[in-house]
Amino acid sequence: MPTTDELKSRIEAALPDSTAEVEDWTGGGDHFRATVVSPAFAGLSRIQQHRLVYDVFGAEIGGAIHALSLTTKVPEHS
Amino acid sequence: MSDNPIREAIAEAIRDNPTILFMKGTPDAPACGFSARTVAALQTLDAPFAAVDILPDPRIRQELSALSNWPTIPQLFVKGELVGGCDIVLEMLESGELAQALGVEQPDDVEDGAAAAPTRPAPLGIENRLS
Numbered sequence: 001m002p003t004t005d006e007l008k009s010r011i012e013a014a015l016p017d018s019t020a021e022v023e024d025w026t027g028g029g030d031h032f033r034a035t036v037v038s039p040a041f042a043g044l045s046r047i048q049q050h051r052l053v054y055d056v057f058g059a060e061i062g063g064a065i066h067a068l069s070l071t072t073k074v075p076e077h078s
Numbered sequence: 079m080s081d082n083p084i085r086e087a088i089a090e091a092i093r094d095n096p097t098i099l100f101m102k103g104t105p106d107a108p109a110c111g112f113s114a115r116t117v118a119a120l121q122t123l124d125a126p127f128a129a130v131d132i133l134p135d136p137r138i139r140q141e142l143s144a145l146s147n148w149p150t151i152p153q154l155f156v157k158g159e160l161v162g163g164c165d166i167v168l169e170m171l172e173s174g175e176l177a178q179a180l181g182v183e184q185p186d187d188v189e190d191g192a193a194a195a196p197t198r199p200a201p202l203g204i205e206n207r208l209s
Contacts, residue, residue, distance in 0.1 A: 046166045047148075054149050061149040067112065068150070070165050 001029040002064055007057075008034075014056040015040050017075075030066040037073045046072065085141040088130075092145075092155045095128040097180060100142055101152040105129050112164040116152045119171045122188060125180045127154075156180060 004022040011020040011034065018038030025031040034053070041049040049072035054061055061068055092098055097120075103109030105117045109131075120127050132138045132151055143149055146160045154161045156179050161167065170176035177184040 046169070047160060047162055050162065050166065051147065059149075062143075069112075071169075 007032055010056055011036055033069040035071045037075050039075055041072050041074045084137050085145055088142050088145055092158055096157055097127040098155050099127050099129045099152055100132050101129055102133050104131055109133060113152045116164045116167050119167050123177055123182050125182050
């Protein structure tokens with residue numbers, strides 16, 4: 001079962017200079033909520049930003065990670 | 079021409095319906111909180127939309143995600159383009175971008191709408207019927 005720390009470190013490792021806050025939404029270890037801030041999102045649509053994060057987990061989304069609710073942001077000073 | 083009739087039918091539905099939501103359950107009986115909140119967002123705007131329940135056949139979800147390159151349900155398409163899932167639709171509702179994309183008026187009371195604030199889903203679907 002994935003943990004919030006594991007999700008956080010995998011997102012931060014995959015997206016350059018990103019910070020991620022991850023919480024377990026239901027306490028059940030499969031519904032997560034993440035806020036990700038990364039300069040990699042600059043100039044991308046929301047769809048493209050969320051895809052970058054979803055791509056970190058591939059087929060695990062919908063599998064072990066039943067749901068990953070996302071908020072993505074570009075840092076204010078980068 | 080099609081050796082993949084399900085994917086072909088999905089592509090046709092997206093092409094033929096200006097606003098179409100792929101969801102779990104139906105607008106009247108959503109089977110998942112994320113689908114329910116996305117339906118509520120569209121209803122807040124009084125926007126007409128077509129809805130497809132992906133649950134009856136697992137191949138629908140599989141082919142939809144292959145087509146859209148988007149892993150989760152719900153998925154909202156407007157004019158043939160993927161707009162997003164629940165998170166993006168709710169953000170766009172609050173900012174007024176959803177009304178703009180759908181070509182409808184932004185109501186004044188969106189902030190108070192049930193759909194505007196994503197709420198934490200209850201871990202169990204227990205209704206309080208005691209009070």
